[in-house]
Amino acid sequence: MLYLCTCLLSVLFVASIVPGEAVPRRVFSVTLELVISLLALLLLLHKKKFINYYLKRKETNGKQLFVQGTESTFVAINIYLLLVFLHFISVIICCIFFRPFSVGLSNALFQYIPPVLFALTILFNQLGICYFNKLASRTEYFPIVNARGEVIGKTLATEAFHSKTTHIFPIIRIAIISNGMLYLSRRPSFYSLDGDKMDIPLESYLRFGENLTEGCNRILRKRLPYLKSPNPTFSIMYRFENEVTNRLIYLYILDIDDESLLNKSHFTDGKLWQLQQIEQNLGCGYFSECFENEFDYLKDIIDIKEKYKVS
DSSP: OHHHHHHHHHHHHHHHHSOTTTSOGGGHHHHHHHHHHHHHHHHHHTHHHHHHHHHTOSOOTTHHHHHHHHHHHHHHHHHHHHHHHHHHHHHHHHHHHSOSOOHHHHHIIIIIHHHHHHHHHHHHHHHHHHHHHHHHHHOOEEEEEOTTOOEEEEEEHHHHHHSOOSSBEEEEEEEEEETTEEEEEEOOTTOTTTTTSEEOSEEEEOOTTOOHHHHHHHHHHHHOTTOSSOOOEEEEEEEEEOSSOEEEEEEEEEEOSOGGGGGGOOOTTOEEEOHHHHHHHTTTTOBOHHHHHHHHHHHHHHHHHHHHHHO
């Protein structure tokens, strides 16, 4: 956009020093429109080169934003060239049916319409920007972290959902414990990771700009809104990676004394499991891989809680 504006200012400068006999004042606007249209068409013809330039840059930070900015610039160019084409067609029609031109028609075609085209392009651009900003505000981003949990970037949620990448994404998991038992439910069958297997039901990606406490509160408000002042306790952070996903998991524990509260939940096949029941089904492909890695740790926590509860 900076280069384009520089070219336009250069054209205005040249036009200001051209003698009036070369470019009569009454066709100055349409002459400027024609020159700018040629510049815009030249940029449009080299669209792929501009986009490939940004895609081939070695820096990863902001690369996608540059590409999106370039795409939006070409959208603006397309709008302007479409309006110029309609103006050109209208001039041809008037030349065929309304010659000789009256003063009013001549002024409209060659003086007033060109600046109106610029104004319409700006207006349509602003409407498009407002619309896409509204869409972008609903677009979900996930943070990219290193093995220590430090945020090093962000990406669209779809990248984390649909394919494994070299990036590490933070995940919050909240294990529900009640009276020495673990609450588990069946994962949706469309999940790429361990679909249709039993697992901890409270799980979510951490959103970009969100801290762990806010992430936990969001999960609980959405999945267990009837709980009053839930207070999950942070337990461990560990790395989990397989052929499907690459995660840094933050495991929390939520202790609920009243089992009846869990009956209000709408988790698929959700119920409390005794530790012995879980142990009998480990390694049989019944539970998610992530949960089986966590089970020994969760069992130790439950044993300690039950021991101190008795004492």
